[in-house]
Amino acid sequence: MHRFHRNHLTSTSGFTLIELVVVMAILSILGALTLAGLSGAATKSKQETTEFMINRLNDAIMDWYEDYEDLAKPGGLVTLRRRMREEMPDSWAEVFANPASPTTATGRAYSRYRASGSSHANFEKYQSAECLYMIITRSGRFPDFLEDIRPERIGDIDADGLKEFWDGWGRPIAFFRWAPGFASLVQPITSATGDPMDVDSPPADLSAYPLLPLIYSPGPDEAMNDPLSGPDGYGLTTAASGWPDSALASICTFNAGGSGIVGSPKPGDAYLDNITNHDLMAR
Ligand SMILES: [Ca+2]
Ligand SMILES: [Ca+2]
Ligand SMILES: [Ca+2]
Known part of the structure; x- marks a missing residue:
């Protein structure tokens, strides 16, 4: 030993x-x-969290969107698109300031909600994300939606009392109801396929576009454009003031070859890593 x-x-x-x-x-x-x-692993987890949120929001919004297609009737395209704009607004300009003005109970509920934040200095910042949260929580259509959403996925990044859903990086999830400039596998940017809600025979507007809602996160670069120059650009072009307006042409016809169309990429590459419902649907 x-x-x-x-x-x-x-x-x-x-x-x-x-x-x-x-x-x-x-x-x-x-x-x-x-x-x-x-x-x-942390990056992957944030990516997965973001995909979960966007998938859930996409399921809800697309479920409602498909109901509009079921409501389509000959000669009813403009009326249907106007109602969709009232019930699925993506900017505060589309929500009536006067609760007596909307044609639907949903529109009146939105109008009252809008009033709760409209006097705040940051009212117009992140408004598409705030509108998306309002649609989910104030339309009355999704009573169970929040049940499996973690509290930290809901916030108020600009502290104006109007909440937003957040992605895995803590950025508000943006929403364009109609984004004809956004090229994807599920939404062609040409009018070749027409507007699925135009059931006239022949279609009332041969140049109408399929207008699939776009729900997206700025992705890992967290690149959010200056909120003052565009409410929540995220590397995509946002709507001009008041767009789209009342007539069929301005609701459903777009210049796909031009610049500045809603949803089209801004100069630069901030859009490249964005996470969108279109990409997730195409998988
Ligand atoms: Ca705001
Ligand atoms: Ca807010
Ligand atoms: Ca990005």
Whole structure:
């Protein structure tokens, strides 16, 4: 025993400086790999959280959208699109300031909700995200929606009392009801396929576009344009003031070849990593 013990000590004290340096180098490499792995996992988790939120919102909005298609009747396209605008607004300009003005109970509920934040300085910031939250929580159509939404996925980034749904990075999830400039696998930007709500035969407006709602996050770059120059650009072009307006042509016809169309990318590449319901639907 005694001999064995002495041999053991001799062996332990035999570590050289070189060996220690090698061990420390290996440990530092392992540590760096672990940190990189954790960072990658965190990004993946935020991505998954964002996809979960957008999928849930897409399910709700598209369920309602498809009901509008069922309501379509000959000669009714303008009326239907106007009602859709009243019940699915994506800007405060589309919500009546006077609760007596809307034609639907939903529109009147929105009008009262709008009044709760309209005097705040940040009222117009992030308004499409605020409108999306209002549609989900004030239309009366989605009473169970919030049940599996974590509290930290709802916030008020501009502190105006009007909440927004947030993505995995804590950015408001934006909404364009009609985004004809947004090219995707599920929404062609040409009028070749027509407007599915135009059931006239022949269609009343051959140049109408399919106008699929767009729900999206700015993605990992968290790139949000200056809220003052565009309420929530996220690398996409937002609506001009008052767009679209009343006549069929201005509701459903767009210049797909021009610039500044709602949903089209702004110069730069901030839109490239955006996470959209169109991408998720196309998977
Ligand atoms: Ca706001
Ligand atoms: Ca807000
Ligand atoms: Ca982005």
